[in-house]
Amino acid sequence: MSSHPQHQHISDCQEVLSHLNDYIDGELSPELCAELEAHLAVCHNCRVVFDTLNKTLYLVHQLRENPPELPETVEYRLFAVMNLEQFVPRKRK
Amino acid sequence: MTGIEIDLDIYPDEAALVAGLKRGDPEACACMIKQYAPRVYAIAIRMLNDPDDAEEVLQETFISACKNINKFEERSALGTWLHRIATNAALMHLRKRKHREVSLDEPIEVQDGDDIYREVQDWTLAPDDHAMNSEVRDVLEKAISELPDTLRTVFILREIEGYSTEETAQILGISVSAAKVRLHRARLRLRQLLAPHFA
Numbered sequence: 001m002s003s004h005p006q007h008q009h010i011s012d013c014q015e016v017l018s019h020l021n022d023y024i025d026g027e028l029s030p031e032l033c034a035e036l037e038a039h040l041a042v043c044h045n046c047r048v049v050f051d052t053l054n055k056t057l058y059l060v061h062q063l064r065e066n067p068p069e070l071p072e073t074v075e076y077r078l079f080a081v082m083n084l085e086q087f088v089p090r091k092r093k
Numbered sequence: 094m095t096g097i098e099i100d101l102d103i104y105p106d107e108a109a110l111v112a113g114l115k116r117g118d119p120e121a122c123a124c125m126i127k128q129y130a131p132r133v134y135a136i137a138i139r140m141l142n143d144p145d146d147a148e149e150v151l152q153e154t155f156i157s158a159c160k161n162i163n164k165f166e167e168r169s170a171l172g173t174w175l176h177r178i179a180t181n182a183a184l185m186h187l188r189k190r191k192h193r194e195v196s197l198d199e200p201i202e203v204q205d206g207d208d209i210y211r212e213v214q215d216w217t218l219a220p221d222d223h224a225m226n227s228e229v230r231d232v233l234e235k236a237i238s239e240l241p242d243t244l245r246t247v248f249i250l251r252e253i254e255g256y257s258t259e260e261t262a263q264i265l266g267i268s269v270s271a272a273k274v275r276l277h278r279a280r281l282r283l284r285q286l287l288a289p290h291f292a
Contacts (some may be wrong), residue, residue: 017281019221019276021273021276021277021280024280027259046213048285050232051215051217052167052214052215052216052217052284052287052288053280053281053284054181054217054281055216055217056283056284056287057252057280059229059233059287060233060237060252060253060283061252062252063230063233063234063253064228064254064255067131067132067135068134068135068138068139068234069131070096070131070134070135071144072096072097074134074148074151075096075097075126075130075149076096076097077152078126078148078151078152078155079097079123079126081152081156082122082126082128082152082155082156082159083119084119084122084123086101086119086121087097087123087147088097089097089098092126093265
């Protein structure tokens with residue numbers, strides 16, 4: 001048995017797909033990286049899946065900069081529940 | 094920062110803040126809420142897709158945090174600890190929902206992307222045209238909300254909150270391999286959900 005857990009070969013599109021996550025996360029062995037990249041260079045469908053997957057993650061990561069806002073009313077109620085009403089402006093209690 | 098104004102300079106660093114919390118100082122509690130409530134709420138609303146449930150989780154999180162602050166051993170950041178409490182509270186809410194798609198304890202099958210090639214559409218360039226405007230953001234948030242609970246929780250922690258796969262697994266109390274499988278499926282599913290909007 002090989003000591004390298006990823007010592008295997010990529011033979012078809014389904015296998016490419018199963019390795020895409022590790023590839024994107026930089027967790028694929030150099031050998032498998034080379035095989036996967038060789039496949040992507042010649043397989044249009046896999047290339048499209050890879051590219052759109054990358055685009056998906058690129059867009060999602062931008063959400064980090066745009067979190068859903070905490071409504072003021074929710075914040076006021078939280079302070080009230082925590083018995084911290086002394087910090088809430090009197091007119092908004 | 095909007096809403097209630099709190100002087101965050103009272104506690105210049107996290108160690109001082111935690112010490113204040115352990116003393117039961119109300120100002121420390123107010124500072125903690127002011128600093129961490131927005132992100133806790135963001136996690137809750139993305140996980141639950143319901144403002145009322147998200148508010149309940151928000152309140153449960155900080156009530157639990159203050160009650161158990163003496164058990165916080167500072168081996169992780171305060172934010173991580175709060176996110177773990179919030180995630181667990183949100184998971185409890187999801188479990189209570191009668192019409193959920195799959196049990197949260199149900200193992201995820203390993204085979205991925207069975208129908209990934211059913212419809213391969215190339216929309217790689219499309220969203221670049223309008224970057225992250227509100228329309229794209231709404232499409233993304235809606236698509237994420239349509240992920241099954243098991244996949245969405247992992248995806249939010251890993252891809253939006255930026256936790257490592259190991260941290261995500263730890264927060265959710267699942268194995269790293271299970272987290273990886275769910276993350277993989279979530280990414281592929283989200284890609285499919287976005288295709289009709291951007292292709």
